Amino acid sequence: MTKSIFFQFLARGMMPILLLFSLNLLLRGHNQPGGGFVGGLVASISIILMTLAYGADKVRERLRIDFLRAMFVGLIFAVSAGIIGLVLGVVYLDAQWWKPVIEGIGKLELGTPVLFDIGVYIVVFSVTSSIVMAMAEEGERQE
Amino acid sequence: MQLLLLIFAPLLAAILLAFIPRKWVARLTIVVPAALFLVLVVASHELTAVDVPWVPSLGVSLSFLLDGLGRLFALIITGIGALVLLYASAYFDDEADYVRFSGYTLIFMTAMLGIVSSNNLLMIFVFWEITSITSYLLIGFKHEKEAAREGARQALLVTATGGLAMLAGFLLIGSTVGTFDLRLILTSGDILRESPLYAAIVLLVLAGAFTKSAQWPFHFWLPGAMEAPTPASTYLHSATMVKAGVFLIARLSPVLNDTGLWLSIVTGIGLITFIYAAVMALRQSDLKGILAYSTVSWLGVLVALQGVNDEYATVALTVGILGHALYKGALFLVVGNIDHATGTRHIDSLGRLARVMPFTFAGALIAGLSMAGIPPLLGFLSKETLKAAALIEGLPSGLSIIFPIMAVIGSALTVAVAFRILWDTFLGKRESDTPHPPHEVGFPLWIGPLTLGAFSVALPLLIVPILDPLIDSAVEATRQQPASVHLYLFTEVNAPLLMSAAAIALGYVIFLFRRPLIARLQAAPDFNPAAAYEFVMKRGLPVVAESVTAKLQNGKLRYYMRIIFVCFIAMTLFFIVWGNINLTGEIILHALDWQTTILCILLAIGAIAVIFAPTRLSAIVVLGIEGALLSLLFAMFGAPDLAFTQLMIEVISLVLFVLAFHFLPDTFVSSRKRRSGFFDMMIASGAGLALTGLILAVRSNPVSDSISSWYMDNAISAGQGHNVVNVILVDFRGLDTQGEITVLIIAAIGVTALLRLRPAGAQRGQYIPSATDDDDSETPTEGTT
Secondary structure, eight states: OOOOHHHHHHHHHHHHHHHHHHHHHHHHTTTSSOOHHHHHHHHHHHHHHHHHHHOHHHHHHHHOOOHHHHHHHHHHHHHHHHHHHHHHSSSTTOOOEEOOEETTTEEOOEEHHHHHHHHHHHHHHHHHHHHHHHHHHHHHHHO | OHHHHHHHHHHHHHHHTTTSOHHHHHHHHHHHHHHHHHHHHHSOSOEEOOOEEEEGGGTEEEOBEEOHHHHHHHHHHHHHHHHHHHHHHHHOSSHHHHHHHHHHHHHHHHHHHHHHHBSBHHHHHHHHHHHHHHHHHHHTSSTTSHHHHHHHHHHHHHHHHHHHHHHHHHHHHHHHHSOOBHHHHTTOHHHHHHSTTHHHHHHHHHHHHHHHTTOTTSTTHHHHGGGSOHHHHHIIIIISGGGHHHHHHHHHHHHHOSSHHHHHHHHHHHHHHHHHHHHHHHHOOBHHHHHHHHHHHHHHHHHHGGGSOOHHHHHHHHHHHHHHHHHHHHHHHHHHHHHHHHSOOBGGGOOOOTTTOHHHHHHHHHHHHHHHTOTTSHHHHHHHHHHHHHTOTTOOHHHHHHHHHHHHHHHHHHHHHHHHHHIIIIISOOOSOOSSOOOOOOHHHHHHHHHHHHHHHHHHHTIIIIIHHHHHHHHHHHHTSOOOOOOOSOOSSOHHHHHHHHHHHHHHHHHHTHHHHHHHHHHSOOOOTHHHHHIIIIIIHHHHHHHHHHHHOOSOHHHHHHHHHHHHHHHHHHHHHHTTOOSSSOOOOOOOOHHHHHHHHHHHHHHHHHHHOSBHHHHHHHHHHHHHHHHHHHHHTTOHHHHHHHHHHHHHHHHHHHHHGGGSOSBOOSOOOHHHHHHHHHHHHHHHHHHHHHHHHHHHSOOSSOHHHHHHHHHHHTTOOSOHHHHIIIIITHHHHHHHHHHHHHHHHHHHHHHHSSOTTOOTTSHHHHHHHHHHHHHHHHTTO
């Protein structure tokens, strides 16, 4: 894979912006366009850029995230949202909301759908990243 | 509540096994079933549990009721379970094996208790399948052995297939009676018998019972199951699980029996199994094989008895279940001891073990004599009641002659088998040396057979205080009417007694002439239906599967796309034409504004450009532009979420395509023939037309109370969010999303495995890379739907 310094600089600069943007998408998703799915895709694009710029091996070395495990962490988030619904509510995945008012900040809206969406975000992020990195690694090995 | 705890205690113990130190395993696994046994002994006759709805929409509830019949089974399950687990603590050399065995066995115990105490037909099915699965795990316990895996698979396929047939039968019962509640079903025998579905119900339910209880011609899995460790064979494949089929027939007989169909199938198959398996038992020379076939034979009796609706038959059934569990369980444990002490189970290389293994021999002697029906053991009582049942009045004329004759012949064969086991292993001459020098086994190994033997001796002596009430309540629960027959050890000299004497005498004669007889039998063909199973599994299925796979999965993506699109076109056209669907309804057409018009023209140009693209890279670039334009279209139609997601997917697909270039030639394969190009064009146009038709059909036939308006109305109040799409994804249809992300994970694991596990020498352009490339472009889009 050709390594362009300009592209590497760009990828590095984009990474925090993309990650922050993806978190923004994730958190605002319930009321405005966005959500865990598209947030996860945006986050994985940051990883894709880094992979294209630096190569999969280097990214894997620096990142130290085992995507195959991270997927299951995401799934656990989603399932635990369901189980909270089962325990506190009547049925599995029944939405539960908790809205504490914090002085000076305003009302915080926390609920199991948010937890669920975080799970979706993690799964989509790690699935997409892992597939792209696996493909890229394979390409590097072929060269 | 008490009953729920009783049923699920073994399961809880099995879960606990993972967390406790090894040295406590034996205590926990033995104490739990032993305690349950004691609870059952002192508990009142009928235990009812609360009714916990599980899937109320399907009528499934965790409702339990332990009546006399269930209690008899539960006593056997917990009592023999405790002895078997005690036995296992000394049987396994490897600690890890012992823990694994205990776990499976405890789970099985819960499932078996569930079968005998469920008050809901569908729950019986659920527990039934759990026993099949635990049986599979236990038969395949030594999974490094080919024969064990084969036996496990065979047993699972036969019993699970029967289980599915049984489920179909249960569903028919449920739809006929209108409930799955067993107590209500038991009061609606007339509805069932008069239903046009009666024959189907009987055949389907019996298919489940016959496969589970190893009736001819499905019996062959049980001898194959002897690959299981001996404690498992004792427990599952002799004392409890194989009697689940007998239990099911007993449970449902009050509402299904009393017809010609029932009598001919149940008694017919039962008697065939009885005689066939008794002869086969004589043929075997592996001790476990002998016991397996003799178990099949006795299961045949237990089934045959239920064809007739008579109290004597039910008494014989319940005594037979108890007697058999006690003596056959003991004999299996004895065989395990012999195997342990000598290293062989081959009957011809054993002999004279009585002196070196006195305790084992004592257990074997009682069990063997009980099996042969020698008074005053429980087996005698069981054989006696069988003959009394064979002689009842009111049987059809043919059966009234055949049944008693078969009862005597079958009993005689059983006697011969029992004598053969006792004589040839413990008393007769040993002709060769055994692999290990024989020695007596430890206390946990010989106490089991001796305890079971003690019950065989004691129960007939305690008829009035213990045995008769136990049998009475089981008979009442089975027949759903008060019991009037009582047990006596000895009455005056009557026909059953004479028949028993004749059977013992005949059995002794067969025993004396066993050597030439067995040699003759072993030379004869065995009419084993396992050959049919073998043919299907080894010849039939693989050949069909291979040819279908070779046709459909030939590794060419173009071919896959053709199949998918042709099927899509055919299905769409079929439904539009067959359903006579109106395509020209009131469609409100909006005037296209100039932006949309330009976008549509660009999209069409792009689509044509893709077809004529000279290289892969250019085609992919154009496709990417198409995707971006499409996102723009979505955005203009007021679907920002969809547009955004579509754009992201396009970006990622583009990257994946580029990465996949490493595996593909740069240009398209140029050897495309004109005809195949024309064919592809037809398919592409057809798919376009079909999709257009589909959209027109959807738009012209609006569903009256649209669900989308419900989502719109409830997003804020119920879902607490303003973005309806997101509320649907994470709340209203959260379970779908959870399924989708699980699929994504599976796809990612598949891709990783395919890429990483490729053999080192594999070249580019081979089968595997093209398959992954296909996966990648498909999976991310799935989630958006």
